[in-house]
Structures are given as structure tokens and as C-alpha cells.
Amino acid sequence: MSDRQQLLEIEDLAVHYVTEDGTVRALEHLDLSLGYGETLGFVGETGAGKTTAALAIMQLIPHPPGEIVRGKILFEGQDLLGKPNDEMRDIRGKKIAMIFQDPMTSLNPSMTVGKQIAEMIRLHENLTPAQALEKADHMLETVGIQAERAKDYPHQFSGGMKQRVVIAIALACNPKLLIADEPTTALDVTIQAQVLALMKDLKDTYKTSMLLITHDLGIVADICDKVAILYAGSVIECADKRALFTNPCHPYTVALFHSIPDIDAEQEQLSIIKGIMPDPTDLPTGCSFHPRCPNAMAECSQTIPGRIEVEPGHVVSCLLFKTK
Amino acid sequence: MPGTLIEVKNLKKYFVTKAGLLHAVDDINFHIEKGETLGLVGESGCGKSTTGRVLIRLLEPTSGQVIYNGDNVLLFSRGQMKDARKRMQIVFQDPYSSLNPRLTVSELIAEPLYVNHVCKSRQETQDKIKKLMDTVGLAERLINSYPHELDGGRRQRVGIARALALKPEFIVLDEPVSALDVCIQAQVLNLLQGLQRDFGLTYLFISHNLSVVKHMSKRIAVMYLGKIVEVADYRSIFEHAQHPYTRALLSAVTIPKLDVKRTRILLEGDIPSPINPPPGCRFYGRCMYRQTSCQETEPELAANGSGGLVACHFAGKLGA
Numbered sequence: 001m002s003d004r005q006q007l008l009e010i011e012d013l014a015v016h017y018v019t020e021d022g023t024v025r026a027l028e029h030l031d032l033s034l035g036y037g038e039t040l041g042f043v044g045e046t047g048a049g050k051t052t053a054a055l056a057i058m059q060l061i062p063h064p065p066g067e068i069v070r071g072k073i074l075f076e077g078q079d080l081l082g083k084p085n086d087e088m089r090d091i092r093g094k095k096i097a098m099i100f101q102d103p104m105t106s107l108n109p110s111m112t113v114g115k116q117i118a119e120m121i122r123l124h125e126n127l128t129p130a131q132a133l134e135k136a137d138h139m140l141e142t143v144g145i146q147a148e149r150a151k152d153y154p155h156q157f158s159g160g161m162k163q164r165v166v167i168a169i170a171l172a173c174n175p176k177l178l179i180a181d182e183p184t185t186a187l188d189v190t191i192q193a194q195v196l197a198l199m200k201d202l203k204d205t206y207k208t209s210m211l212l213i214t215h216d217l218g219i220v221a222d223i224c225d226k227v228a229i230l231y232a233g234s235v236i237e238c239a240d241k242r243a244l245f246t247n248p249c250h251p252y253t254v255a256l257f258h259s260i261p262d263i264d265a266e267q268e269q270l271s272i273i274k275g276i277m278p279d280p281t282d283l284p285t286g287c288s289f290h291p292r293c294p295n296a297m298a299e300c301s302q303t304i305p306g307r308i309e310v311e312p313g314h315v316v317s318c319l320l321f322k323t324k
Numbered sequence: 325m326p327g328t329l330i331e332v333k334n335l336k337k338y339f340v341t342k343a344g345l346l347h348a349v350d351d352i353n354f355h356i357e358k359g360e361t362l363g364l365v366g367e368s369g370c371g372k373s374t375t376g377r378v379l380i381r382l383l384e385p386t387s388g389q390v391i392y393n394g395d396n397v398l399l400f401s402r403g404q405m406k407d408a409r410k411r412m413q414i415v416f417q418d419p420y421s422s423l424n425p426r427l428t429v430s431e432l433i434a435e436p437l438y439v440n441h442v443c444k445s446r447q448e449t450q451d452k453i454k455k456l457m458d459t460v461g462l463a464e465r466l467i468n469s470y471p472h473e474l475d476g477g478r479r480q481r482v483g484i485a486r487a488l489a490l491k492p493e494f495i496v497l498d499e500p501v502s503a504l505d506v507c508i509q510a511q512v513l514n515l516l517q518g519l520q521r522d523f524g525l526t527y528l529f530i531s532h533n534l535s536v537v538k539h540m541s542k543r544i545a546v547m548y549l550g551k552i553v554e555v556a557d558y559r560s561i562f563e564h565a566q567h568p569y570t571r572a573l574l575s576a577v578t579i580p581k582l583d584v585k586r587t588r589i590l591l592e593g594d595i596p597s598p599i600n601p602p603p604g605c606r607f608y609g610r611c612m613y614r615q616t617s618c619q620e621t622e623p624e625l626a627a628n629g630s631g632g633l634v635a636c637h638f639a640g641k642l643g644a
Contacts, residue, residue, distance in 0.1 A: 045505040046476075158594040188367035189532065190591045193576035197590055215505065218578025245582045259510035260580055261539035263562070269517065270510040270539070276475050 008034040013071030022281035028233040039210040041220035044230030094124040097170035101182040103162035107154040114150025139168040160191035232288040239314035335388035344600040348374040350550035361527040363541030376496040413487035417499035419479030477508035549606040556632030
């Protein structure tokens with residue numbers, strides 16, 4: 001696509017889960033690219049495949065039932081899919097780190113937070129335990145927690161503080177790519193504002209690229225550079241944040257914006273998308289959005305739309321834009 | 325006040341815990357007019373759900389009064405309360421845990437009808453169930469489905485149908501859309517507004533999501549640590565909020581738009597524990613305008629001069 005090398009490029013990735021009730025096509029045609037230092041907002045509803053995509057990048061898809069059926073995940077030009085397990089273990093945490101949604105369950109309750117940060121550092125860096133603990137203290141201060149609290153256990157922290165600890169662990173080895181899976185969804189709004197401000201700061205200091213998984217377009221507007229909209233396992237629109245917010249093209253993206261109550265306007269009724277997300281074991285033929293699409297044409301039920309570039313860097317998968 | 329449906333006076337709900345008295349709801353006053361939606365916003369642990377539950381006596385308050393249509397609900401006998409509950413219903417946040425997984429949609433909707441002996445015959449019950457399903461937008465083919473077969477939006481519709489079954493006047497909506505995706509959330513919000521119009525319902529809409537609350541409500545009450553800190557018309561609260569906490573809360577809302585000119589007010593620290601709260605203003609520890617006097621006297625909820633109420637010693641003096 002571009003001659004400049006991207007940090008992460010995903011090409012036509014498909015992940016299926018084989019279950020008793022049929023094959024769940026969690027990801028069908030996932031194409032994505034993320035440049036150095038960029039933040040990509042990865043937006044979609046529950047079941048769209050956001051978390052599966054993150055787990056696929058980390059090579060953490062449970063197998064069975066999960067299986068990467070086809071595609072490529074190029075990280076710094078190398079395909080992660082062919083990597084042996086021990087090489088992957090070096091990459092995880094060191095080069096690609098992940099923050100999970102729920103800070104209450106992603107920390108070890110029986111280990112002090114300082115030790116948990118040090119554990120990560122010791123795994124990837126050749127430091128003595130004392131040096132690692134010292135670095136852990138420093139990391140805590142970086143995320144706005146006093147170093148004395150390194151000896152405390154997770155239950156002694158509030159939700160927002162725990163998520164700070166998780167961020168400290170993720171950034172401890174200065175990864176190239178940070179995958180944040182709904183990092184603030186479990187937090188209250190005023191705490192969310194604190195954590196988002198922190199993440200923005202750290203992203204600038206560490207020049208980390210970030211894949212931010214969220215369902216909140218407000219967070220995207222606040223902190224991302226690019227946006228990819230995911231629907232039923234495929235990226236249906238991907239663009240620069242400004243292009244996507246000022247000129248959303250895909251009917252689903254447009255509808256998504258309209259279904260959020262506008263805090264600055266008076267609205268009688270919200271406009272809605274009829275129906276619900278399709279069953280991933282039984283995706284519609286053609287474009288997976290066509291049964292709900294207000295602009296669907298006869299062709300939409302037969303042809304899977306390809307990636308159409310409506311303007312440089314703004315890619316839409318919708319037949320409405322084909323003729324241009 | 326003519327047209328007032330509910331008036332809450334000095335309502336308190338304390339929970340006894342090992343660590344001390346938890347002041348979940350601490351001396352709050354508000355009223356809800358007939359046919360209006362009062363939005364109740366606040367962060368987790370501020371007491372908004374407890375308020376909703378005490379209002380319809382799912383929890384017994386420690387003290388205070390809830391006047392419903394002129395009668396103090398809290399003095400009702402068991403029998404009177406059973407009658408009153410036909411008029412006051414609740415829709416819970418989590419449609420995954422508030423429906424009995426072993427009952428079908430029709431059994432779930434029939435339950436309130438049976439309990440109150442509303443229908444005389446089996447046929448009448450069935451007709452009523454179908455009519456309710458139609459009202460909340462559930463397809464008739466789902467009548468024998470179990471909750472696990474439904475998605476979150478449909479489950480919440482079942483919860484709403486149950487609440488509507490006895491033709492209530494007043495419904496407590498306790499975070500009815502928080503567990504739903506935005507597209508489904510929009511469908512349910514539209515449904516709730518439609519029902520309010522058609523049946524003249526009065527809502528107490530509890531949520532932590534300010535955009536949703538604003539969309540639904542006529543007046544909004546903001547709670548912090550068991551106290552109501554500000555009540556105002558939905559417009560004035562967004563345009564000129566007076567309480568520092570309301571301002572911070574508003575500034576923390578993420579808005580899906582570019583180039584929004586806003587000053588972010590980042591509050592220090594976390595919400596303090598509601599167990600044995602200190603005297604004085606509850607917001608003292610996180611407030612950027614705090615003065616020593618705030619720690620000594622607790623601010624009363626008082627008229628703010630523009631039709632609303634605010635509980636801050638420095639209301640109106642903090643600049644725009």
C-alpha cells in the first residue's frame with residue numbers, strides 16, 4: 001500500500017472458532033496498518049471482533065477452538081504468524097504489550113504491585129531483582145503513583161489506580177506497540193479522564209504506537225490519529241481521524257455517529273439502525289451489513305465489497321463507492 | 325406544588341458495615357413532577373441506585389419521607405405496598421442478571437400479572453403478554469425463548485415489558501442502557517421515550533452517562549457521595565453548572581466530535597469512601613476551590629438564582 005514501512009500491517013486476517021453450534025467467523029477480512037508513533041482507534045460493537053484481533057496479534061487465540069485461517073500479521077516487516085513460540089514469548093511484553101479492559105482481574109491479587117512490575121522487567125531485561133524493583137518504583141512514579149505504594153497489594157488500590165499499575169507494567173519494557181483493550185470502560189468518567197490524560201502523555205514521551213480498542217467514539221476523538229471501524233469481523237472503514245469524523249462514508253459509520261445522543265444539541269429522537277449484529281456463525285452473503293443498511297442495493301447481497309479508496313488514506317468497503 | 329408525583333424529604337439510607345456506618349444516601353430532598361423525567365447522575369458508589377431502590381421500598385430507608393401522590397409510602401402496610409407497587413416499577417441495569425434464566429419470555433412477562441391476579445383467564449393473560457411484547461417491540465416468535473437466547477437489547481425489552489405489565493405511573497430506570505452497545509442503546513432510549521409519551525409515564529432515570537441523561541431528562545440531579553450537589557433544568561446544567569463537581573463531571577464527558585473547545589478539569593484523586601464521611605462539604609478533598617470553611621460547615625442545597633438548586637458555599641462566585 002505504501003512504500004514507507006509500517007510498524008504493524010495486517011492483511012486479510014481471518015480467525016474462526018469451531019464450536020458445536022457451527023463455525024464462528026470472528027474475523028473475516030481484517031486489513032489494518034499502523035505507523036510508528038501512531039494511535040489507531042479500533043471501534044466496533046460487542047462481538048465485532050475487536051478483542052479477537054488483539055489476541056491474534058499477540059498470538060494468544062485459544063486453539064482449539066480458535067484458529068487463524070488465513071492472512072498475515074506483519075510486525076516490523078516480519079510475519080508473526082510463522083514465529084515459533086519462544087520467539088513470540090520474547091516479543092510479547094517486550095515489543096508488544098497489552099492492557100486489558102478490567103484492571104480488577106488482570107493483576108495478581110497475591111503479589112505486591114511493585115513485584116508485578118518487576119516481574120515483567122526481569123523477564124525481558126538482564127537486571128538483578130533489586131535493580132528491577134528500583135525500575136518498578138520509577139515506573140509507578142511515571143504513572144502517577146507514589147513509589148512507596150510498590151509494597152501494596154492490588155486490593156489496596158482503587159480501580160483507576162489499578163489501571164495505572166497495569167499501564168506501568170505494559171510500558172515497563174518500553175514496547176513499540178501497545179494494545180489497549182477498552183482501557184477505561186470499567187472506570188468512572190472523572191477517573192477515565194485522568195487515565196486518558198496519562199495515556200496521552202505517556203504515548204508522547206515513549207513514542208509508543210497504540211492500538212486503542214474502544215466502543216466510544218468520544219475517546220477516539222480525544223486521543224487517536226487514525227480510526228478503523230469494525231463490523232462483523234471486517235474493517236468497513238478506515239481513515240485519518242479528521243477524514244472519518246468530517247466525512248464518514250460507510251452507512252454503518254454514519255449510523256453509528258447518529259445513534260449517540262448529542263450533548264450539544266436538542267434531539268427529539270435518536271436515529272437508529274434497525275435490527276442487531278448478525279450471528280457470526282451465519283453471516284449474511286455479500287456485504288455483512290446489507291440486511292440493516294438503509295442504502296442497500298440488490299448487488300449488496302451478492303458481492304463482497306472490496307477496499308475502495310475514496311480519498312488518499314480513506315478506505316471504505318461499500319459498493320456505493322465503487323463507481324468512482 | 326401542583327402536579328408533583330413524588331416528593332422525597334430528608335431521605336437517609338445508612339448501611340452498617342464492619343468498618344462503620346456507610347452513608348449511601350445522606351439526607352437528600354427532591355421532587356418529581358407528573359409526566360417528567362428526572363435524571364439522576366453520579367459516579368459509582370454515589371448512592372444513585374440506592375436512592376432509586378429506597379424510593380419504591382426495595383430497600384427500607386434509615387429515615388425520611390417519600391411522598392407519593394400525597395401519601396407517605398414509607399408508612400404503607402404490606403398490603404398497601406403491594407398495591408402501590410403496581411403503580412411504581414423498576415427496570416434494572418443488567419438484563420443478564422435481572423431475568424430468571426429458567427423462565428421463558430411469556431412466563432417472565434406473565435409473572436407480575438399472576439402475582440397481582442390481573443387476568444381472569446388463561447386466554448386473557450396470553451393476549452396481554454402478546455400486547456405487551458408488541459408494545460416494547462418484541463417479535464411474537466420470541467414468546468417461548470429463554471433469556472440466554474436473546475441479545476442484551478431484547479432482554480432489556482423483556483425487563484421493560486415486565487415493568488409495564490401492571491400499567492404503572494412511575495418507573496425507576498436504573499442504568500437501563502449501560503450494558504448495551506450504542507446502536508441498541510439508541511433503540512431502547514427511543515422506546516422508553518415513546519412509552520412515556522403514550523402512557524404518560526413519570527421516570528427517574530439513573531445513569532452515569534451524561535449525554536444519555538441529558539437526552540432523556542427534563543431536570544437533572546447530580547449526586548456525589550450520598551448527597552445531591554446540584555439540581556437544575558437540563559439546559560442550564562449544561563450551560564452554566566455552578567457546582568465544581570458538576571463542572572468537572574461535564575468536562576470529563578468524551579464527545580465524539582473534533583475541535584471541541586473545552587477546558588478539561590482533571591479532579592485529583594479518587595472518590596472517597598462513604599463510610600464515616602468527614603463533616604463539611606463531601607467534595608472538599610477533590611475540589612479546586614476549597615477553603616478551610618468548607619471543611620467545617622456543610623453546604624445546604626439552596627436556590628441558585630436561576631431556577632435550580634446547588635449545594636456549594638461559593639456557588640455563583642466561582643466565575644463562568
